[in-house]
Amino acid sequence: MIKRYISLFALAFGLMLGAAAVIAQESPALPAAGNNLRDVASLRRGAHIFFNYCVGCHSLKYMRYERIADDLGLTEDDVMNNLNFTGAKFGDPVISHMPADDAQKFFGKAPPDLSLEVSAKGADWVFAYLNSFYLDPKSPIGWNNTVLPNAAMPFPLWELQGVQVPVMAPAKPGDDPQIEKLSLLHPGTLTPEQYQQAARDVTNFLEYVSEPAALQRRSYGIWVVLFLLGFTFLAYLLKKEYWKDVH
Amino acid sequence: MANEVVDLGRRRFLTTTTSVVGGVGVVAAVVPFIKSWEPSARAKAAGAPVTQSLKKIESGQQLIVAWRSLPVFIVNRTPSQLDALPKQDSRLVDPGSNGASADQQPKYAQNQTRSIKPEWLVMVGICTHLGCVPNYVGEMKPEPFDPNWQGGYYCPCHHSRYDMAGRVYQGVPAPKNMVIPPYHFVDDTTVQIGVDPQGAA
Amino acid sequence: MANVFSNIGEWVTDRAPGLMPVYRKHMTEYYAPKNFNIWYYFGSLALLVLVNQIVTGIFLTMNYDPSASGAFDSVQYIMRDVEWGWLIRYMHTTGASLFFVVIYLHMFRGIIYGSYQKPRELVWLLGMLIFLVLMAEAFMGYVLPWGNMSFWGAKVIVSLFGTIPVIGKDLVEWIMGDFLPADATLNRFFALHVIALPLVLLLLVVLHLAALHEVGSNNPDGVDVKHGPKGNRWDPTKPADGIPFHPYYTVKDLVGVGLFLAIAAFIIFFQPTFGGWFLEHDNSIPANNLVTPAQIKPVWYFTAFYAIVRMIPSALGTAVWGVLGMFGAIVLLFLMPWIDAGKVRSIRYRGTGFKVALTLFVLAFFGLMLIGTDSTAELIPMFFGANVDVTAIENLFGRVMVLIYFGFFVFLWLYTHLGWEKTKPVPERVTTHD
Numbered sequence: 063m064i065k066r067y068i069s070l071f072a073l074a075f076g077l078m079l080g081a082a083a084v085i086a087q088e089s090p091a092l093p094a095a096g097n098n099l100r101d102v103a104s105l106r107r108g109a110h111i112f113f114n115y116c117v118g119c120h121s122l123k124y125m126r127y128e129r130i131a132d133d134l135g136l137t138e139d140d141v142m143n144n145l146n147f148t149g150a151k152f153g154d155p156v157i158s159h160m161p162a163d164d165a166q167k168f169f170g171k172a173p174p175d176l177s178l179e180v181s182a183k184g185a186d187w188v189f190a191y192l193n194s195f196y197l198d199p200k201s202p203i204g205w206n207n208t209v210l211p212n213a214a215m216p217f218p219l220w221e222l223q224g225v226q227v228p229v230m231a232p233a234k235p236g237d238d239p240q241i242e243k244l245s246l247l248h249p250g251t252l253t254p255e256q257y258q259q260a261a262r263d264v265t266n267f268l269e270y271v272s273e274p275a276a277l278q279r280r281s282y283g284i285w286v287v288l289f290l291l292g293f294t295f296l297a298y299l300l301k302k303e304y305w306k307d308v309h
Numbered sequence: 310m311a312n313e314v315v316d317l318g319r320r321r322f323l324t325t326t327t328s329v330v331g332g333v334g335v336v337a338a339v340v341p342f343i344k345s346w347e348p349s350a351r352a353k354a355a356g357a358p359v360t361q362s363l364k365k366i367e368s369g370q371q372l373i374v375a376w377r378s379l380p381v382f383i384v385n386r387t388p389s390q391l392d393a394l395p396k397q398d399s400r401l402v403d404p405g406s407n408g409a410s411a412d413q414q415p416k417y418a419q420n421q422t423r424s425i426k427p428e429w430l431v432m433v434g435i436c437t438h439l440g441c442v443p444n445y446v447g448e449m450k451p452e453p454f455d456p457n458w459q460g461g462y463y464c465p466c467h468h469s470r471y472d473m474a475g476r477v478y479q480g481v482p483a484p485k486n487m488v489i490p491p492y493h494f495v496d497d498t499t500v501q502i503g504v505d506p507q508g509a510a
Numbered sequence: 511m512a513n514v515f516s517n518i519g520e521w522v523t524d525r526a527p528g529l530m531p532v533y534r535k536h537m538t539e540y541y542a543p544k545n546f547n548i549w550y551y552f553g554s555l556a557l558l559v560l561v562n563q564i565v566t567g568i569f570l571t572m573n574y575d576p577s578a579s580g581a582f583d584s585v586q587y588i589m590r591d592v593e594w595g596w597l598i599r600y601m602h603t604t605g606a607s608l609f610f611v612v613i614y615l616h617m618f619r620g621i622i623y624g625s626y627q628k629p630r631e632l633v634w635l636l637g638m639l640i641f642l643v644l645m646a647e648a649f650m651g652y653v654l655p656w657g658n659m660s661f662w663g664a665k666v667i668v669s670l671f672g673t674i675p676v677i678g679k680d681l682v683e684w685i686m687g688d689f690l691p692a693d694a695t696l697n698r699f700f701a702l703h704v705i706a707l708p709l710v711l712l713l714l715v716v717l718h719l720a721a722l723h724e725v726g727s728n729n730p731d732g733v734d735v736k737h738g739p740k741g742n743r744w745d746p747t748k749p750a751d752g753i754p755f756h757p758y759y760t761v762k763d764l765v766g767v768g769l770f771l772a773i774a775a776f777i778i779f780f781q782p783t784f785g786g787w788f789l790e791h792d793n794s795i796p797a798n799n800l801v802t803p804a805q806i807k808p809v810w811y812f813t814a815f816y817a818i819v820r821m822i823p824s825a826l827g828t829a830v831w832g833v834l835g836m837f838g839a840i841v842l843l844f845l846m847p848w849i850d851a852g853k854v855r856s857i858r859y860r861g862t863g864f865k866v867a868l869t870l871f872v873l874a875f876f877g878l879m880l881i882g883t884d885s886t887a888e889l890i891p892m893f894f895g896a897n898v899d900v901t902a903i904e905n906l907f908g909r910v911m912v913l914i915y916f917g918f919f920v921f922l923w924l925y926t927h928l929g930w931e932k933t934k935p936v937p938e939r940v941t942t943h944d
Contacts, residue, residue, distance in 0.1 A: 124586040126350060153354025177586070181783075181794035272794070275589060275596035283779025287772055289337075293330050294768030300323040301761045306315065307743065308544050308753055327764070341594035342569055349573075350591035 092209075095189035097266035099276055105134050108267025111260060113145040115218045119165065119173040122156035125271050130156075133270070133277055169203070169214040180272040185265050192219065192261040196226040196244050208241055223257045224250030358503030360495065363429070371445045373434065376502045380442050381490060383500065384430040390473045391427055393449060393459040397472045402479050406486055410476075413437075414489035417506060423474040423489055431492045431500060432475045434462075438483035441466035447473075462487070536723055541742075541752030542759055543729035545940040549619035550727075551766035552612045558767055559609045560715065564708060566602040574654070576700035578693040581656035582796045600782040606648055607788045608774055610811035613641060621846070621868065624855025625728040631847040633725065636718040638844045643710050645812070650703040652809060656696060657793030662806050664691040664699075670819070673830040690799050731940045732855025738939055751940045805884055813882025814875050815839055818915070821881065821908035835912070842919045849919050851926040854933045861931040867921050874914035881908045 098104065109130060127150065131141045138152055146152075148159050158173070165172045180188055191209045195217035198206035207213040208228075217223075224246050231242035252260060270277065348356065356377035363383070366372050371384045398404035406419050414423055424430050434442050443462035452458040454468060462471040469483035476486045493506035523530055573592050575584035588595035617637070620626055626634035653664045668685050672678040687694030726736055735749040742750050753759075783789040787810050792803040808816045818839055819832040842849070854860055857868070880886050886904045894903060925931050 124583075124590055126354060126590075128354065129350065129590070151354070151357060153350075153357045178794040182791055184791065273589070273596075279596065279600075279779045279782070283775065286775045286779060289334060290768055290772035290775055293327075293334060294765060294772060296323070296327045296330055297761065297764040297768050300327045301765050303316075303320050303323050304757055304761050308758060331764075341597050342565075344593045345569055345572070345595060345598060347593050349587070349593065349595075351587065 092184075092186040092190045095185040095262060095265045097185055097189070097262050097269060099266065099270055101266065102135060104263045104266045105270055106136070107260070108263035108265070108270075109134060109145060111219075111264050112267055113147065116176070116264075117147070117156060117158055118218075119158055119160050119215075120176045121158040122177045122271050123175050124177040125156050125274070126153055127151075127156060128153050129274055133274055169216075171214050173215070176268060176271070178272050180265070180269040185269045188268055189261055189265040192264060193223075193258070194244065195220070195223075196228050196241075197247070198228075208244065219257075219260070220250065222250045222252045222260055223254075224248050356503070358501050360499060360501045363498045363500060368428075369447055371447070374502070376433075376490065380434040381502055382430065382432045382434040382445065384432075384445070384447075384473075386422075386428050386430055386473055389449065390447065390460045391422065394421060394472060394474055397459060397476070397478075400478055401472065401476045402484070403486060404476060406476065409484060410486040413486045415491050415505060418489040421474070423476070423486070425492070425494065425506065429500070430474065431489065431502060433488040433490050435487065436464040436466065436469055436483055437477065437485040437487060438464065438467055438469050438481075443469070443471060443487075536719070537756040537760075538754050539745075539748075540723055540755040541735070541745075541748050542727045542755050543731075543733070543735045543749075543940055544751055544753045544758075545729050545731060545942055546727075546759065546762070547730050549615070549623070549730070551763065551770075552616035552619060554763040555612045555766060555770050556609070556616055557715070558770070559605050559612055560711070562601060562605045563609065566598050566605065567704060567708075569598050570602055571704055574700075576654070576697055578656060578696055578797070581654060581696060585655045597778070600778045603789055604774060604778050604782060604784075606651060607784070607809070607811065608770075608777075609644065610648070612770075613644065614811075617641065617843075618872075622857040623728055623730055624732050624850070624852060624857075624860075626847045627850065627852065627855050628847070629725045630722070630728060633718060633721045634847055635844065636714055636721055638840075640711065640714045640718060641843075642840065643707055643714060647703060647707040647711065648809070648811065650699040650707070653691070653696065653699050654703060655793060656797045657790075658795040658798050658801070658803050659790045659793040659806070661691055661797035661799065662802050663808060664695060666806065667808070668695075670833050670836075673828060673833045675828060675830060691797075728855060729940055730856055730942075731858060731937065733936060733938070733940050735940065807882060807884050810879065810883055814878040815882075817878040817882035817908060818912055821878075821905065821912050839915060842916070845919075849923045849926075851923075852931060852933070853926075854936050856936075859934040859936050861925070861933055863925050863931060864922070867918050867925070870914050871918040874911040874918070877907065877911040878915065881911070 127141050127146050128138075130136070130145070131138060131152075136145075142152060146156075148157065150157065160173070183191075187209065191207060191213075194208040195205055195213075196208070197204065200206075201212070203214070203216045205213070205215070205217045207215075207217075225248045226244040227247045228241040229243050229245050230239040233239040246254065250257065359374055359376045359381070361372070361374050361383060363385070366383060366385045368385050369387045369390070371382055373380050373382055375381070402408075403410040406414060406423060411419075418424055422430070423432070436443050441464050443464040446452065446458070446463050447460050448458075449460045450458060452463070454463060455470065460473045462475065464470070464483065467482045469481040470478045471483075471487060472478065474486075475489070477483045490502055491505045492500055492502045493504055495501050570588065573584060573588045573595065575581055585599070588599050590596075592598075620634060620637070649663075649667055653660045664686075668682055668691070671685060672682040674681060683689060685695075686692065687698060729735070733751070735751040739750040740747055742748055742752060744754055777784060777788070783791075790809070792805070795803075807813065815836045818835045822832040822835045825831055852860060852864070857865060880889065881904060886907065887900060890898065890900045890903050
């Protein structure tokens, strides 16, 4: 009897591990972002970069300033003075000031709302995207990106990272040359390591924004699961007791 | 067939324990569902404090602003309206707002004029009977519903009447004075509804 | 206190004398075989998930906006602004996937122990109807968040009806109420998802249980306990191998419920998207009628049937064959009681041919799932190198799987109707219990 429960549990656990393995190798080409939602300091730094470099064009229309303050342990004054530069109310969502028509004119397409960017593309993708801008004289905006070729966005963080140029792999005759890697032409105000961390922080913040409930659900989850396992154990004792009648 | 003696005590104990633990689980599971009916973050954001300039409200005029979706009356009362207030006391249910209506206003508005500054009335315009919005009838002249009318509010639903401080008259269905919300003056000509003055709890 | 309860009980019994017998018939005097094993948890678990879907679904409708312009925003509103809305939604989405896990295992139990065989054909038919309605219910629920996968899923699935000759095109427009999935589509799917189909489901579940309790439960030995010796410690006239459902199976099912809920809670709180299997990444992008997601595929629980559509090529100028194949795959399951004329019920006493065929059938089902989820696009280069023709290998593999799937039913018919099956002797009484 108990052996069978153990085997059921092992089966369920195995299925979960298998699924996790499938999950893990979903986008094998991209390096792991390595961000950590529990790192509140990183979330704050990420928010800071977002509100200084990104919110000019990108909205977070499902995210309220007040929620950011609550979840990141910031006061209303912190948020209203250091993050909110649009004059929106504390309870309002984060809406960029850029008129959609202008954006259409400047970039050819409206900058997307980033509320669900990490849900849609994954943290690894966002992290890689922020690391993969390079100068491209052929592009109308002067920039290009190896993760999203012909991206419509000029690189907003170039002051921080510096300017990257592509290094071409030796091409076979007849083939188009492929980019092998990017190298730093002019250093930015941050060292490459610092920039990696900054990109990770922004990614972390955007992952938080894509599902703010993630912070709560993990802290509740462990207690719920433990409670249910405890209940299962009690139910098992009860079952054994009653089934003494059955021969 | 089973001949061994069943330990009824153990059985009863386990049944009770499992039921209690299961019951606790069910109750805990019900809590999020009940909580989901509370005002959402969007409703709360819409209920944030409202700031209103008083510059354009002439003496004797009323402006209605929405706070938490409720109509809030802001009235610039005339000196004669203010003079009439103490004279109504004998006709009111709770003239001092310290009886049935003791909880209808913050402490700092529990006075004759039910306000921080005498001329400015800031009040949630909801009749305390069944929740209609009373009409502002500011002129002091005989009205069909009261030949001795001294200005105030008249509820169209069930004819409750209030004076110029939102205090309810005797003999009408409404039981209490209308509610004064928390508010304070940001400066001489700006009022913020939803936030107490500094120092007042 | 106990006195009060018994008084209330008497008061009710006085006025509705039929109620207590109903309770006895289905609970305390429903004698189920005493040898149920692990496979017998999934019936009660399916009921549990159904209740979960109804309760969480009712609460979701309180904040959901069934319009093309508001649906996507309202889901995010539930996830962020409504207190505990995220938990209620995750309970619903996880419940949907686990519903199919439980139902598939429940159906598999029926196949391995021959639970569809006489006299339980009606129970099986009603169960298959539940499965069919559940698929429609799940599909329409999947459309409601109005993400890009919802939109294109709706478009593709509804287009299946477009392959029907002559009336197909008009039928598709009639189902959608527009030329693309639009406001009208969303509104009618919402109405069907939240009230029409749940009512049908509930009715079918009641009939499924009523039909089961008429004939009594099968068991892992496939022995008819009703025809066995009589007399147990509760009643001298009832089957010797039967035990009252309440309290014995209620307490046993409670163990299954606890374990199941613990697993469900683990998913809800730690892996609610299940890596994109329960909630797909592309559905975080609002519906866009101009851009199809890079990988358009149904949710995992439809993929085996969907793969059949993909693997059957068009012929004679119509694509209807694939759709017929898909519906045929489900219709054949309906016909199991007549396809399988086996002399014994349980796999424990069936011939080797049945065991081999069933194993292949299960492998084919998983193989089709791999194709339907597009996992083959990644797996084939892993096994055969990067330079192979993925589509050719996938088609070959997939068509073999389709043949095995349908071959199972053909083989089973021949195997049992022509008397090829060599069965083992079935014992008089049930063999084991725990």
